[in-house]
Amino acid sequence: MADRQAFAAAIDWGTTNMRLWLLDGEGAVLAERSSGEGMRASMPDRFESVMEAHLAELGAASDLPVVVAGMAGARGGWREAAYLETPARLDALHLNAVRADGAARDVRILPGVCRRQRGREDVMRGEETQLAGAVAGGWRSGLFCLPGTHSKWAKLEEGRLEAFTTFMTGELFALLSQHSILRDTLGEGETDAASPAFGDAVDEMLAEGAGLTGTLFSIRAAGLLAGEAAPDAKARLSGLLIGAEIAAARRMLDDQATVTLIAGGAQGRAYEAALAAAGIASRTLDGQILVRQGLFKAATALWPERKAA
Numbered sequence: 001m002a003d004r005q006a007f008a009a010a011i012d013w014g015t016t017n018m019r020l021w022l023l024d025g026e027g028a029v030l031a032e033r034s035s036g037e038g039m040r041a042s043m044p045d046r047f048e049s050v051m052e053a054h055l056a057e058l059g060a061a062s063d064l065p066v067v068v069a070g071m072a073g074a075r076g077g078w079r080e081a082a083y084l085e086t087p088a089r090l091d092a093l094h095l096n097a098v099r100a101d102g103a104a105r106d107v108r109i110l111p112g113v114c115r116r117q118r119g120r121e122d123v124m125r126g127e128e129t130q131l132a133g134a135v136a137g138g139w140r141s142g143l144f145c146l147p148g149t150h151s152k153w154a155k156l157e158e159g160r161l162e163a164f165t166t167f168m169t170g171e172l173f174a175l176l177s178q179h180s181i182l183r184d185t186l187g188e189g190e191t192d193a194a195s196p197a198f199g200d201a202v203d204e205m206l207a208e209g210a211g212l213t214g215t216l217f218s219i220r221a222a223g224l225l226a227g228e229a230a231p232d233a234k235a236r237l238s239g240l241l242i243g244a245e246i247a248a249a250r251r252m253l254d255d256q257a258t259v260t261l262i263a264g265g266a267q268g269r270a271y272e273a274a275l276a277a278a279g280i281a282s283r284t285l286d287g288q289i290l291v292r293q294g295l296f297k298a299a300t301a302l303w304p305e306r307k308a309a
Contacts, residue, residue, distance in 0.1 A: 005024050006023070006024060006030055006064055007023055007025040007299065008023055008299040009021065009022050009023070009055060009060060009064055009065070009067075010023055010067050010068075010292060010296060011066060011067070011069070011295075012069055012126065012129070012288075012291045012292075013047075013069070013070040013072040013077075013078075014039070014070050015038050015039050015040060015071050016036060016039075016040060017038045018035060018038050018050070019032065019033070019034040020032060020033045020034070020054050021292055022058055022060060023292070023295075025306075027292070027293065027296040031058045033054040035054070038071065039072065039074065042072075043076060047078035048078070048102075048103055048104070048107075051066065062104070062105065063106075065299070065306070066108070067097070067107075067295050067302060068108065069126055069128075069294065070125060071125060072109055073098070074112075074125055078109065079098055079101065079109055081109045081110060082096070082111060084111050084128075085113070085115070085116055086113060086114070086163055086164070087157075087160045087161060087162045088113045088128070088161045089159060089160055090131050090160065090161055091132065091136070093111060093129065093132055093298055094108070094298040094299075096111045097109060097111065097298065097302065098111075106303075110295075111128075112124055113161055113164075120165070122164060122165060122166050124154075124166070127152050127154070128161065129291050129294035129295060130146065130262050130290040130291045130294060131146075131294070132297060132298070133289070133290030133291055133293030133297070134262065134293075136294065136296075137290070139285070140156065141156050141157050141158055141159075142155075143156075143252055143259050144156060144260045144261075145249070145275075146287070147270075148267075149174075150166050151169045151170065151245060152164055152165070153249045165252070167245040167248070169245045172241055173237065173241055176216070176241075181220055182219055182220055182237065184223075185219055185220050185233050186234045187231065187234065191235050191270065192235050193238070193266070193269050193270035193272075193273045196232070197236040197239065198235040198236065198239040200236070201236045201237075201238075201239025201240045201243055202240075202242060202243035202246070202274045203277060204240065204243065205240055205244045206247050206277065212240060212241070215240055216237075216240065219236055219237055238270060239274070242270060242271065243274060243277075246275060250280060253280065258281040258283060259281070259282045260283055261282050262284075262285050262287045262290060264284075264286055264288070268284055272284060
């Protein structure tokens with residue numbers, strides 16, 4: 001149940017999932033809920049009812065304000081929150097938050113960020129709030145990697161998001177493993193970043209002149225020649241894709257610099273292993289903690305009177 005000292009509610013609303021926290025005046029979690037009611041399940045007009053159902057389960061007061069990041073602010077979401085353009089101050093996302101018109105309570109949706117450089121156009125929605133959480137925690141400059149379906153590599157300078165690039169690594173893995181000729185070759189089971197096949201594949205992609213599309217079919221060919229699916233085929237596919245991503249992204253990295261990973265679980269371990277293979281130092285921060293910190297930072301700026309109360 002919610003505590004009477006709840007300062008605000010914070011929601012990370014993704015494409016397939018959403019997570020909600022009740023936060024006190026210091027940003028500590030009083031209660032939380034999560035579900036598979038992401039943007040796809042909430043379109044076109046269920047956003048408020050989904051939110052209110054979860055708030056009711058937590059006993060939240062009817063006047064508790066809510067700050068939202070992620071796909072609720074996408075075109076076709078609850079209400080579009082227009083993209084900010086790079087360079088963007090990550091401690092000022094709240095200045096461009098939009099109010100969810102017609103909601104029974106005060107709901108503000110944070111904007112995403114875009115890059116309009118011709119031929120390098122890019123967008124993010126949700127990751128900017130994780131980066132804002134990193135800035136709030138003192139990580140104000142450097143190169144950040146946010147693995148996912150669409151991995152982001154972001155360059156921060158003194159709390160500003162200067163530039164970023166998206167790699168469709170996770171989506172490519174899903175497409176190739178489920179809908180390509182490689183499907184029957186990969187077998188069952190999870191990807192194991194500790195497998196030698198993963199490391200070898202990363203090394204191949206890091207080698208000068210390595211080409212991803214000219215290497216992928218070797219997974220299929222190896223299975224045909226062996227007469228069965230190789231037990232490490234999925235690890236090899238993952239290593240090739242992540243290795244190709246890092247090979248391209250390392251051009252953004254200054255000499256002797258450290259990459260800050262915003263990741264967790266098996267995915268985080270895979271990127272840690274691949275970065276180590278590339279000779280790149282890394283540190284890992286928890287993305288769920290950071291998005292919550294970014295949301296709280298925005299909430300304190302949006303409702304300073306509640307903070308002072």
